Amino acid sequence: MHRYEVLIIGSGLAGMTLALHLADTKKVALVTKCELSDGSSNWAQGGIAAVLDNHDSIESHIQDTLVAGAGITDPQTTRFIVENAKSAIDWLIELGVPFTRDEQHETGFHLTREGGHSHRRIIHAADATGEAVVSTLASKVRAHPNIQLLEHRIAIDLITARKLGQQENRCLGAYVFDKSTDKVETMVADHVVLATGGAGKVYLYTTNPDIATGDGIAMGWRAGCRVANMEFIQFHxxxxxxxxxxxxxxxxxxxxxxxxxxxxxxxxxxxxxxxxxxxxxxxxxxxxxxxxxxxxxxxxxxxxxxxxxxxxxxxxxxxxxxxxxxxxxxxxxxxxxxxxAAHYTCGGLVTDLQGRTDLANLYAIGEVAYTGLHGANRLASNSLLECMVLGRAAAAEILASQPAATCAVPEWDESRVTDPDEEIVISHNWDELRRFMWDYVGIVRTNKRLERAQHRIKLLTDEIDDYYSNFRVGNDLIELRNLVQTADLIVRCAQARHESRGLHFSRDYPTPVEPSGPTILTPEL
Missing domain, CATH: 3.90.700.10 (Succinate dehydrogenase/fumarate reductase flavoprotein, catalytic domain)
Structure with missing residues (x-):
């Protein structure tokens, strides 16, 4: 049993930003599936969008974001993030991120332009911005005495009060599988934050690293959180x-x-x-x-x-x-x-502008979350920006809140399960899922394709649930369980949208329908 003030699951830009803003006053545990810098943030090439010179404006950046979002971007969220963009960039510069210089420019930095932007406003470090930002923050994280880094661990599920029989539901912690020891650890915390990234590996072809398996989205859904806009998968x-x-x-x-x-x-x-x-x-x-x-x-x-x-x-x-x-x-x-190739998950767990989910004491930031910023399509280089602005906002909310009273949490129980008899079930189902999601729920969709995908997801879900109930967990099983859950949410959201908008294109509903809004799913507990 491990107890922390703040448990952050995920170590990309969102997780590290939050950890560094908390660590001067809180004891923080940072859980990551592989090494500290192995997440999607490290792979980002382009840069970070922000209004940094006098030729650009806040209103222009907001308008570009709203246009890219195809009519269902949240204006309040967009304004909040865009207005806080420059201070986020200034923070990175203070930390020593080596952005590409341009002494002829009024900012002293080279700004590039990307699709959907009306101005040059992308600050970058050559064509490896994510690596430059992540490596700078990672050195600060490793050096901070209040941040306990827990590498090679994957969260299995959130621990909630409702699961323990209490009426008032809240998040108490998480069960975490240690890949180096094959043991499950029980981690209890005053505040739990999901910063696990997206779900690109649900598709056969993706720009994402292998660890992008929708873990936080699936765990949050199982714990009782709403999800939104999962049909909007951005294909780079x-x-x-x-x-x-x-x-x-x-x-x-x-x-x-x-x-x-x-x-x-x-x-x-x-x-x-x-x-x-x-x-x-x-x-x-x-x-x-x-x-x-x-x-x-x-x-x-x-x-x-x-x-x-x-x-x-x-x-x-x-x-x-x-x-x-x-x-x-x-x-x-x-x-x-x-x-x-599948690139970015525009939907996720529904949060407010402080990163709070529907479940008390549980936060979600970064690609795992739905804030309303991306609407039906993410504007290029707004994602790293969202990680930083919401990471800082969630930190302020956590620092201002009082921890709830602790309660007894049971250890992980594997007394009624055995070692898996064969692993082929997992590898076969993994391949089947990613192939039919690519074929049936890809760039162009139809009702028939979605029905076929849903049918196969149901068969896989039953098989995986049976496997999960009878055998000890391992990394591959945990990821596959989360991928299938995430795939189900993508299909259900796609079936609920009877129009084509942004990243969701249906041959059966080829035109937009007005008025429109986000697709929100609520779990049945």
């Missing part, structure tokens, strides 16, 4: 297409700096789909690529920035240049083969 238009390149993203900034999308024969096609061409929002670009690939029967399209000077390319995109070169692609001389 440009993931490197190569047999030896796993989940390697080609940042949107390549298009922002002039990259052109072409068919294999060199034909440019984006102007035929949208007047903004390559700078259209991600949902439009991803659907256009999907359409052209299906129309012409090709495996990929090509992103071409080779017409720019070689020095420009290697200075702006050094990591992309080097990685492609390792695979035999010289992007200063030839185009980059790309395909869309």
């Amino acid at each position: 238009p440009t993931c490197l297409y190569h047999p030896h390149a796993k989940s390697f993203l080609i940042t949107e900034a390549v298009r922002g700096e002039g990259g052109i999308l072409r068919l294999p024969d060199g034909t440019r096609f984006m102007p035929d789909h949208d007047s903004r061409a390559e700078l259209a929002p991600r949902d439009i670009v991803a659907r256009a690529i999907d359409f052209e690939m299906k129309k012409h029967g090709v495996d990929c399209v090509y992103l071409d920035i080779s017409y720019k000077p070689a020095k420009f390319i290697t200075e702006h995109f050094p990591n992309i240049y080097q990685r492609c070169l390792e695979l035999g692609i010289d992007i200063t001389r030839e185009p980059i083969p790309v395909v869309p």
Whole structure:
């Protein structure tokens, strides 16, 4: 039994931001599935959106976010996050994040532009912003005496008062599997925070790391929290297409700096789909690529920035240049083969602007949460911004609140289970789930495809629940259980939306319906 003041599950930018804002006055435990820096935040290439110069405005950033969100972005949330953006960036600069400099610019930093933005407002560290930010924060986290880092651990489920027979429900802690010892630890805390990221691994092709398995969304749902907008899965238009390149993203900034999308024969096609061409929002670009690939029967399209000077390319995109070169692609001389891939979960656990969920003492921040910022489609580079602004807001709320009285929590009980007889059940179901989600619940959907997916999810759920009830837990089983739960929420939200809007495109309901709003699901407890 371990007791903490604050238990943070997840160590990406949201989790580390929260931990550092709490640690001067609170004892914090930071639980992470692998190493500290292995989350999706570390993979982010493009940058962080914020109004930083006099050529831009708060109102412009808000408007761009609302337009990208396709009419169902929450205006109050958007204003709160955009207005707090500059102070979040200033905090990172104070911590020493090495953003790319430009002494000719009034800010002293180079600002780039990405799809959906009307101004250059993306501050970045070359083409590896996430790595620069995460490595800087990680060094602070490791050095802070009040932060206990618990690596190679995965949360199984939240402990709630209702599960213990109490009428007033609240979160008491979590059961956590230690992968190094194969033992389950009981962690009790005054405040529990989910910062577990998204669910990209529910799809066959994704830009996300292997750990993005929807854990926090699934745990929060099982504990009694509402979820919203799970149908809006953002497919990044440009993931490197190569047999030896796993989940390697080609940042949107390549298009922002002039990259052109072409068919294999060199034909440019984006102007035929949208007047903004390559700078259209991600949902439009991803659907256009999907359409052209299906129309012409090709495996990929090509992103071409080779017409720019070689020095420009290697200075702006050094990591992309080097990685492609390792695979035999010289992007200063030839185009980059790309395909869309699942990238970002716009929905999640419903929270307020302090990160509070429906369950007392439980918070959710970052990609695991639905705040209303992203609406039906996330505007590029707003995600890292949301992590920081809401991480700081949740910290202020936790510091201002009084911890509830403690109560007895039972240890994890595995007295009635045995070791698994065979692991093939898990690996087979994992592969089946990701394939049918890609085929049936991908970029373009139909009622029939969603019904087929729902039928298979029901079969998988029954099989996994039986397995979970009879055998000792392990990392793969925990992740698969969460993936299937998350897949079910995606399908249910998609079936509830009888229109096409933003990232959700249905051939059966091809036009938007007004008025519209978020899709909210409430669990039956």
